Structure formats: C-alpha cells, structure tokens
Amino acid sequence: xxxxxxxxxxxxxxxxxxxxxxxxxxxxxxxxxxxxxxxxxxxxxxxxxxxxxxxxxxxxxxxxxxxxxxxxxxxxxxxxxxxxxxxxxxxxxxxxxxxxxxxxxxxxxxxxxxxxxxxxxxxxxxxxxxxxxxxxxxxxxxxxxxxxxxxxxxxxxxxxxxxxxxxxxxxxxxxxxxxxxxxxxxxxxxxxxxxxxxxxxxxxxxxxxxxxxxxxxxxxxxxxxxxxxxxxxxxxxxxxxxxxxxxxxxxxxxxxxxxxxxxxxxxxxxxxxxxxxxxxxxxxxxxxxxxxxxxxxxxxxxxxxxxxxxxxxxxxxxxxxxxxxxxxxxxxxxxxxxxxxxxxxxxxxxxxxxxxxxxxxxxxxxxxxxxxxxxxxxxxxxxxxxxxxxxxxxxxxxxxxxxxxxxxxxxxxxxxxxxxxxxxxxxxxxxxxxxxxxxxxx
Amino acid sequence: xxxxxxxxxxxxxxxxxxxxxxxxxxxxxxxxxxxxxxxxxxxxxxxxxxxxxxxxxxxxxxxxxxxxxxxxxxxxxxxxxxxxxxxxxxxxxxxxxxxxxxxxxxxxxxxxxxxxxxxxxxxxxxxxxxxxxxxxxxxxxxxxxxxxxxxxxxxxxxxxxxxxxxxxxxxxxxxxxxxxxxxxxxxxxxxxxxxxxxxxxxxxxxxxxxxxxxxxxxxxxxxxxxxxxxxxxxxxx
Numbered sequence: 001x002x003x004x005x006x007x008x009x010x011x012x013x014x015x016x017x018x019x020x021x022x023x024x025x026x027x028x029x030x031x032x033x034x035x036x037x038x039x040x041x042x043x044x045x046x047x048x049x050x051x052x053x054x055x056x057x058x059x060x061x062x063x064x065x066x067x068x069x070x071x072x073x074x075x076x077x078x079x080x081x082x083x084x085x086x087x088x089x090x091x092x093x094x095x096x097x098x099x100x101x102x103x104x105x106x107x108x109x110x111x112x113x114x115x116x117x118x119x120x121x122x123x124x125x126x127x128x129x130x131x132x133x134x135x136x137x138x139x140x141x142x143x144x145x146x147x148x149x150x151x152x153x154x155x156x157x158x159x160x161x162x163x164x165x166x167x168x169x170x171x172x173x174x175x176x177x178x179x180x181x182x183x184x185x186x187x188x189x190x191x192x193x194x195x196x197x198x199x200x201x202x203x204x205x206x207x208x209x210x211x212x213x214x215x216x217x218x219x220x221x222x223x224x225x226x227x228x229x230x231x232x233x234x235x236x237x238x239x240x241x242x243x244x245x246x247x248x249x250x251x252x253x254x255x256x257x258x259x260x261x262x263x264x265x266x267x268x269x270x271x272x273x274x275x276x277x278x279x280x281x282x283x284x285x286x287x288x289x290x291x292x293x294x295x296x297x298x299x300x301x302x303x304x305x306x307x308x309x310x311x312x313x314x315x316x317x318x319x320x321x322x323x324x325x326x327x328x329x330x331x332x333x334x335x336x337x338x339x340x341x342x343x344x345x346x347x348x349x350x351x352x353x354x355x356x357x358x359x360x361x362x363x364x365x366x367x368x369x370x371x372x373x374x375x376x377x378x379x380x381x382x383x384x385x386x387x388x389x390x391x392x393x394x395x396x397x398x399x400x401x402x403x404x405x406x407x408x409x410x411x412x413x414x415x416x417x418x419x420x421x422x423x424x425x426x427x428x429x430x431x432x433x434x435x436x437x438x439x440x441x442x
Numbered sequence: 443x444x445x446x447x448x449x450x451x452x453x454x455x456x457x458x459x460x461x462x463x464x465x466x467x468x469x470x471x472x473x474x475x476x477x478x479x480x481x482x483x484x485x486x487x488x489x490x491x492x493x494x495x496x497x498x499x500x501x502x503x504x505x506x507x508x509x510x511x512x513x514x515x516x517x518x519x520x521x522x523x524x525x526x527x528x529x530x531x532x533x534x535x536x537x538x539x540x541x542x543x544x545x546x547x548x549x550x551x552x553x554x555x556x557x558x559x560x561x562x563x564x565x566x567x568x569x570x571x572x573x574x575x576x577x578x579x580x581x582x583x584x585x586x587x588x589x590x591x592x593x594x595x596x597x598x599x600x601x602x603x604x605x606x607x608x609x610x611x612x613x614x615x616x617x618x619x620x621x622x623x624x625x626x627x628x629x630x631x632x633x634x635x636x637x638x639x640x641x642x643x644x645x646x647x648x649x650x651x652x653x654x655x656x657x658x659x660x661x662x663x664x665x666x667x668x669x670x671x672x673x674x675x676x677x678x679x
Contacts, residue, residue, distance in 0.1 A: 248616040376596065441643060
C-alpha cells in the first residue's frame with residue numbers, strides 16, 4: 001500500500017510549489033494564487049456556500065474547469081467539546097457528545113455510553129429492554145440521517161423535489177424521536193447504564209405506522225431517482241474511491257460498502273444485542289457517488305427490518321441498570337412543561353426520605369466515579385465507524401474523551417475523490433461523503 | 443525520529459520540571475529502557491483477552507521483544523518504544539497474521555508532570571485523586587483494526603510533553619494525515635516526516651495546544667437571578 005501512497009495522484013501531479021501546501025488560512029491566501037502557474041486558477045469555495053454541507057471550505061486549484069487539487073479547510077465549527085467534557089461529570093458528557101454529529105445524535109450518545117459502561121464493567125448489566133430501545137431509536141436516527149443526506153444531495157444537484165420529499169419524510173422520524181425523548185435533535189436520551197425514560201404507550205403503534213409508510217416512501221424515491229438519467233449522469237463515476245483507497249484513507253460506512261467491502265460494525269462487532277436481528281449488509285462495487293446512493297437507500301430498508309424485529313421482541317422490564325449508585329434515582333415523566341421529575345418522586349425526596357434527598361443530591365452534583373483505564377468503543381453510525389476513545393483517571397469526570405468521527409476522516413478523502421473532476425462534479429462528490437461539519441470540527 | 447535534544451527550546455523548561463524530562467533523559471528511559479517487561483503478562487492479560495487477541499499478542503511480542511502488554515476490559519494495548527513505532531506499524535500493516543488495513547484512530551492523552559492533586563470532592567469528603575506522573579508525558583494511542591481477521595488493538599507510545607517528536611505514519615496510512623495534524627494542533631506533537639504538519643482546527647496563528655491539561659478551559663462567571671455560577675473549570679464538584 002505504501003507504493004500506492006507514493007504515487008498518490010493527489011500529491012504527485014500537483015505543481016511543484018503546491019505539493020506541500022494544504023491549508024490556506026488568513027494571510028497565506030494571498031501567497032497561493034501568486035504561487036501557481038498563470039494557466040491555473042485558485043478558487044475559494046466556502047465556508048459559507050449552499051452546497052458544502054455546513055461550514056466546509058474548499059480551496060480548488062483549477063485548470064480550466066478541471067480540478068487539479070482540492071484542499072479542505074475545516075475548523076469553523078470547532079467548539080472544543082472534547083475539552084469541555086473533561087470538566088463535567090460523566091453523565092453530563094452525554095449532552096455534549098450528542099451535539100457533535102447533529103444528524104445522528106443518538107449514535108454519539110450510544111458510543112459514549114457504551115464506552116462509559118465498558119469502563120465501569122457493567123456492559124452485561126444493562127437491561128435487555130434498554131438495549132432494544134437503543135437499537136430501535138438509533139436505527140430510526142439512521143433513517144432520518146440518510147433522508148437528510150438524500151434531501152441535501154438532491155438539492156445540491158438541482159433536484160428540489162427530492163429535497164422537499166426528503167425533509168418531509170424525515171419529519172415522520174423526528175416526530176417519533178420527539179415522542180420518545182421530548183426533543184427532535186440533541187436528545188440526551190441514552191445514559192450510561194440504560195436510557196433516561198421508557199417509551200410512551202402509543203410508541204409501538206406509531207412506529208408500526210412508520211414501518212408501513214416508510215417503505216412506500218423509499219419506493220417513491222427509488223422511482224424518482226434510481227433510473228433517472230440526470231441523477232445517473234451526475235452521480236455515476238463521480239467521486240470514485242476503490243476499496244484499497246478506502247482502507248488507506250480510513251473510509252468506513254457506506255463509502256467502504258459502496259466499494260464492495262461488506263464491512264459493518266453491526267455484524268463484525270455487534271453492540272446492544274443487534275446480532276440477534278436479521279439484516280443484510282448492502283454493498284455495491286462501483287465505489288462512486290451513485291453506489292453510495294444505492295447503499296444508503298438499501299440501508300434504510302434494512303434499518304426498517306431491524307426496527308420491526310426489535311419491536312416484535314421488545315422485552316419488558318427495567319430500562320436502567322439496577323445499581324442505584326449509577327442510575328439516576330429520579331423517575332422522569334412527561335408533565336405539562338416537558339420532561340422532568342415526577343411529582344411523586346419530588347414529594348418523596350422533599351417530604352419523606354432525607355436519605356433519598358442526599359443520595360439524589362450527591363448523584364446529581366457529583367455523579368459516579370469510574371475506574372481508571374482507557375477503552376475504545378465503536379458503533380456503526382450512518383456515516384461509518386464512530387469511535388469513542390475514553391480515558392478515565394478514576395474520578396467523577398472523564399480524563400479524556402476522544403471522538404473518532406467518521407465525517408472527520410472522510411473529509412481527508414476529498415483531495416482523492418475530487419481530482420480530475422469538473423468543478424460542478426465536486427459538489428456531487430463531496431455530497432456523496434455525507435460529511436456533517438459538527439462532527440468534523442467537534 | 444529526530445533527536446529531541448536538537449530542537450529543545452532552552453534549558454529553563456527542563457530545570458523547572460520536578461523530575462526533569464531534560465535533555466539527558468532520552469525517550470526509551472520512560473519505559474524503563476532495557477528493563478521494559480511484560481506487566482502482569484500472565485495474569486491480567488490472559489484473563490481478560492479473548493483467545494484471538496492472546497494469539498495476536500504472542501505473535502507481536504515474538505516479533506518485537508520490547509513491547510509491554512497491558513490488558514483492560516478485554517482490550518489489548520501494546521506499549522511501544524517511540525523510536526520503533528514506524529517499524530511496528532509497518533509490521534502490523536504488512537504481516538499476514540496481523541494485517542491491520544485500517545488505522546482506525548490516532549489520538550493523544552496528556553499526563554502533566556509532577557504530582558497534581560485535583561481537589562474536587564471537598565463538599566463530600568470523598569478521597570482526592572492524584573493524577574500526574576513523575577515526568578510529564580503525552581500518550582499517543584494508535585488504534586489498529588484488521589478487517590481480514592476482525593481484531594482491534596491499541597499501540598501506545600509515551601512521549602515527553604516538553605518535546606514530543608515521533609515518526610509520522612503517513613507513508614503507511616493516508617488516514618494518518620488528518621489525524622496527525624489534529625494531534626499536532628491539540629497536543630503539539632511533532633510528526634517527523636509529515637508532509638504538511640499545520641494546525642487543522644485552530645487558526646494558524648493560535649498559541650498553545652488546547653487539549654493539553656495545562657491549557658485552561660477558560661470561561662467567565664455567569665449570573666442568573668442574582669446568583670453567580672463559576673465557569674466549569676472552577677466549580678467544586
């Protein structure tokens with residue numbers, strides 16, 4: 001693979017002066033256009049651009065309309081979430097990480113909670129109902145995330161109707177998540193040890209309605225796009241990454257699967273009991289933007305299959321570990337002003353039990369302590385391998401939370417997939433990666 | 443790997459360190475040099491690791507006898523010497539029994555020098571937790587993953603935080619490019635041989651490396667209904 005690397009076209013075929021120039025920030029911008037040949041042109045795209053999926057900035061070196069080199073510039077959405085988690089108790093970390101990749105918030109929470117549970121050594125104690133609810137809700141998020149990808153990609157390629165339909169169908173998913181968690185995004189629903197509250201009674205019926213409706217919608221999308229000649233022209237052969245390149249660049253998820261490698265962490269390193277459900281890993285062998293489209297459409301159907309099976313077998317029982325030193329003692333309920341402590345619980349701690357009040361106070365202000373050590377957990381997010389590399393120093397706060405966000409890794413492939421494309425196709429190529437800048441910059 | 447001594451900024455920073463991660467302390471000393479050994483090799487590791495990881499551990503230790511092995515919660519961690527990291531990563535990528543196609547993650551953890559006591563539990567009388575080592579160090583964690591064999595393990599390298607230098611993995615894995623730039627940005631680790639080691643997230647003219655522990659979180663007091671809430675790094679709980 002090192003030979004491939006040495007001949008990496010993104011580096012080798014550049015003008016000599018540009019080979020070592022990637023980042024152009026601030027004052028260096030002026031030097032770059034001066035440095036290139038008169039025949040070449042340097043164009044700045046973004047960070048505010050309707051087709052860059054957020055605040056992604058691309059510096060394109062063009063020969064006519066052909067892209068010689070693309071340099072992604074990131075960091076415009078950097079909020080220091082990894083640093084912030086080091087100053088808050090373990091439970092509060094959930095509310096931070098859920099804001100990273102804002103299109104798949106529950107996967108962030110899932111990865112973080114699995115890491116904390118692994119550090120605590122309580123993976124096997126998490127109740128089955130909590131595991132199944134995690135699977136159902138996170139697969140719902142996968143459908144919602146792919147729909148946003150479809151909608152925004154369609155819009156960027158000029159298919160506005162796809163944008164409208166995509167966001168409309170996503171509302172159905174968001175309504176379900178709102179029903180369960182109280183929020184449309186940034187749910188903070190998973191907690192180390194389980195989930196924060198049980199699902200309402202009408203959850204089952206409403207998810208089953210989605211299971212009936214959504215396949216029809218996906219059929220509609222496929223009728224609209226799969227054989228559509230314009231959609232094919234814009235996507236086929238665009239943004240190609242071979243399987244070898246994918247591995248070299250660390251690309252996972254739909255990108256790797258579109259290159260023909262059936263790698264899915266839900267199969268090879270299952271979490272939350274997802275191995276007991278029957279589903280297929282969708283692959284194509286084209287490795288281009290069109291292949292990624294087919295993979296994502298197929299994945300939505302597979303997610304529906306998983307949800308249906310999980311719903312059929314949804315066990316009863318608790319939704320949180322039994323250890324009251326970890327589980328929040330409060331019982332949450334939906335009141336007229338949103339989700340909060342139920343009145344029975346408030347009456348109990350305020351009026352009846354001093355010890356319960358002390359316990360509640362200590363857990364809320366101070367949290368639990370986690371044994372020393374480092375773990376790495378990975379979940380298959382809609383974009384690929386979402387890894388949480390969490391270090392504890394034995395205190396009530398994380399010592400270090402590192403997030404291996406797939407979008408961040410995939411941004412690194414942009415020079416490779418855009419080289420030699422026409423400038424209009426850069427949009428399609430970048431869109432096919434489905435980068436979410438909140439996750440890239442963290 | 444270049445000699446860390448050659449690029450030291452001055453003697454001042456070395457003399458102020460309690461135990462002196464000074465120029466005379468070369469990096470291998472941080473592992474105990476020749477005394478590097480298997481920590482609890484037969485007990486801890488064998489209990490927690492799967493058969494597959496145990497075989498992998500034996501295979502790697504056969505090839506690199508200076509590796510130190512740590513197992514935790516079923517994860518295999520190999521403590522390697524910084525000057526052999528490139529060799530080790532090449533082996534892990536190319537050896538048919540290891541065959542790690544994916545450099546899944548590369549990240550750092552900063553352990554500041556000296557004895558640092560975090561006085562965080564004063565409302566409760568819970569014990570204080572000491573963290574901080576004799577020598578300030580930065581751990582570089584490489585997470586390698588093999589699709590062929592479906593195994594995942596971590597290679598940890600410890601670098602002195604005063605002058606962290608390590609060979610770049612970019613000739614082996616293209617994915618190391620962004621991750622090394624991120625680590626340079628956040629921890630100040632210099633990757634020798636990286637084609638374009640510049641800041642990634644922070645602006646180019648930023649001072650300091652934000653994820654080091656001696657870099658403050660920052661923040662201002664917040665007033666709410668007359669009460670004042672200190673910023674998170676000055677709260678005592």
